[in-house]
Amino acid sequence: MKLYHRETYLAKIRGFYKDDMIKVITGIRRCGKSCFLKSIIEELVKSGIKEKDIIYLELDKRGYKGINTPEKLENAIDSLIKDKDYKYLFIDEIQNVKGYEEVVNAYREEGNFSIFITGSNSYLLSGELMTKLTGRYIEIEMFPLNFYEYLDMKKFLKKPINPNLYVEMDSFIREGGFPKALEYDNSEDKMSYVRNVVSQIFEKDIHKNNKIRDEELFEEIQKFVVDNYSSKISITSIQKELKKRGVSVERKTIKRYVDLLVKAKIIYSCERFDIKSKKSVFGGEKKYYLSDLSIYFALSTDSRINYGPSLENIAFTYLKSKGYQISFGSIGELEIDFIARKDFQDYYYVQVSRSLIDENTAEREYRPFYKIKDLHPCYILTMDPLPGQKDGIKELNILDFMSKNSVL
Numbered sequence: 001m002k003l004y005h006r007e008t009y010l011a012k013i014r015g016f017y018k019d020d021m022i023k024v025i026t027g028i029r030r031c032g033k034s035c036f037l038k039s040i041i042e043e044l045v046k047s048g049i050k051e052k053d054i055i056y057l058e059l060d061k062r063g064y065k066g067i068n069t070p071e072k073l074e075n076a077i078d079s080l081i082k083d084k085d086y087k088y089l090f091i092d093e094i095q096n097v098k099g100y101e102e103v104v105n106a107y108r109e110e111g112n113f114s115i116f117i118t119g120s121n122s123y124l125l126s127g128e129l130m131t132k133l134t135g136r137y138i139e140i141e142m143f144p145l146n147f148y149e150y151l152d153m154k155k156f157l158k159k160p161i162n163p164n165l166y167v168e169m170d171s172f173i174r175e176g177g178f179p180k181a182l183e184y185d186n187s188e189d190k191m192s193y194v195r196n197v198v199s200q201i202f203e204k205d206i207h208k209n210n211k212i213r214d215e216e217l218f219e220e221i222q223k224f225v226v227d228n229y230s231s232k233i234s235i236t237s238i239q240k241e242l243k244k245r246g247v248s249v250e251r252k253t254i255k256r257y258v259d260l261l262v263k264a265k266i267i268y269s270c271e272r273f274d275i276k277s278k279k280s281v282f283g284g285e286k287k288y289y290l291s292d293l294s295i296y297f298a299l300s301t302d303s304r305i306n307y308g309p310s311l312e313n314i315a316f317t318y319l320k321s322k323g324y325q326i327s328f329g330s331i332g333e334l335e336i337d338f339i340a341r342k343d344f345q346d347y348y349y350v351q352v353s354r355s356l357i358d359e360n361t362a363e364r365e366y367r368p369f370y371k372i373k374d375l376h377p378c379y380i381l382t383m384d385p386l387p388g389q390k391d392g393i394k395e396l397n398i399l400d401f402m403s404k405n406s407v408l
Contacts, residue, residue: 003038003039004152004156004179005042006032006036006039006142008149008321009140009142010039012140012323013025013040014043016114017040017043017044017088018086018114019114020111020113020136021136022104022105022108022115022116022136022138023114023137024118024119024137024139025118025140026118026119026120026121027118027120027141027142027265028120028143028201028264028265028292029197029200029201029205030197031142031143031144031178031291032145033092033118033120033142034092034093036118037056040090041054041056041090044088052082052083053087054088054090055077055080055088056092057073057076057077057092058093059092059093059094059096060092060093064076065096067096067097068096068098069097069098069099070097070103072097073097073100074106077089077103077107084112086112086114087113087114088113088114088116089116090117091104091115092117092118093119093120094117095120100117101132104117104133105132105136108136120201120205121205121209121263121264121265142321143177143291143317143321144177144178144179144291144292144294144317145178145182146314146317146318146321146402147399147403148403148405149177150172150177151168151403153182157182157183159182165399165400166399169399172293173305173310174293174294174297174303174305175190175294176292176293176294176295176297177292178194178197178292180193191294191297191298194297194298195298198266198295198298201264201266212257217242217247217253220242220245220247221238221254221257222257222261223299224238224241224242225258225267226266226296226300229309229313230287230288230289230310231288231309232285233285233287233288234285235251235255235258236251237285239251239254242254258288266290266295267289267290268288268289268290268317269286270286270289270316270326270327270328271286271327271328272284272285272328273328273329274330275330275331275336275372276331276332280327281330287328289313289317290313290317291317293310307354308354311354312337312352314398314402315337315352316338318402319338319340319408322342323342324340324341324342324346324408326339326341327339329349334367334371335368336349336351337352338350338351347376348376348377348378348379348408349376349379350378350380350381350408351365351368351369351378351380352380352382352398353380353381353382354383355383356380356382356384356387356395365380366380366390369391369393378392378393378394379393379394379395379396379408380393380394381397381398382395382396382397383399
């Protein structure tokens with residue numbers, strides 16, 4: 001089957017194809033990591049690498065599921081090595097092998113391997129991994145398709161694209177960006193697929209690897225966080241909400257359950273940054289964003305779109321996929337949706353608003369920018385068809401911005 005190549009991520013990893021750094025590809029289950037590995041293999045073969053020098057193990061597939069110990073992993077790899085030529089080693093869903101780190105590090109130290117591994121949860125980047133691999137790895141974090149990739153993959157699959165991008169955006173919000181979902185034509189089939197993916201994530205990445213003593217409590221907390229995507233949430237606010245419902249629970253239990261959702265990459269946390277003091281504010285309120293909005297619609301009976309949080313969530317994952325570090329900013333009593341940073345020179349303030357046509361809304365979105373004393377660029381992402389510019393603050397149509405694969 002012909003593969004859709006995700007250039008955003010390929011561009012990040014090409015410089016490391018023949019390098020002793022271990023390439024660690026992370027991301028929520030079914031976001032496209034396996035196809036990404038196969039895309040790399042295609043590029044290597046096209047560049048002249050012989051197929052005998054490429055070793056590929058899919059540990060989630062039939063025939064490989066029995067590889068669950070370091071010894072079995074090493075034996076499987078050795079059985080595929082036919083000579084002493086330089087090898088490219090690909091291991092998909094390596095978290096299935098507990099204690100895999102020493103095996104991978106041993107092959108790296110031989111100096112004759114370029115190693116690529118993937119996993120669906122944050123165990124891959126735990127302190128234990130960093131210690132055992134002695135910092136000799138890079139992480140490529142993948143997300144489900146962003147809006148540009150969603151449209152581009154529809155073209156690739158020869159699926160019809162509505163010329164009205166606002167219609168496509170509504171479909172993208174509801175049906176999400178899990179790549180395989182695009183292969184289905186019926187909306188119900190798409191959502192059935194997403195529900196199955198979400199079920200697998202809870203079963204394989206959360207329940208299988210963690211002791212959850214109170215399943216009902218975990219589901220309550222998970223529902224609260226998912227339902228309040230893009231909103232400020234604290235452990236205290238969750239505790240108070242549960243108390244209203246007659247549930248008494250310790251803060252450490254709530255924190256642990258929220259952390260499980262983060263580790264499974266269902267949600268991403270976003271810290272507050274104080275713009276005046278130029279310091280991150282740890283503890284207290286955070287914002288949580290879904291790795292893909294279809295998770296909300298798969299778990300909820302409400303199919304209506306709340307554009308405010310939805311657009312903010314889409315902007316967050318889009319900017320993250322482009323390599324920006326994201327925090328939300330506070331300046332006095334005012335807030336800015338995102339501070340987006342990349343390298344040392346790229347630093348941006350971003351607001352997200354469905355529309356600025358209403359004067360009160362526009363005034364509210366612009367007000368925080370006027371309190372900022374530095375000269376970093378300021379943007380407002382909006383669905384308005386003809387955005388403008390005021391006082392050096394640029395308004396960008398979010399559909400145009402994303403559908404053209406733009407960066408700040």
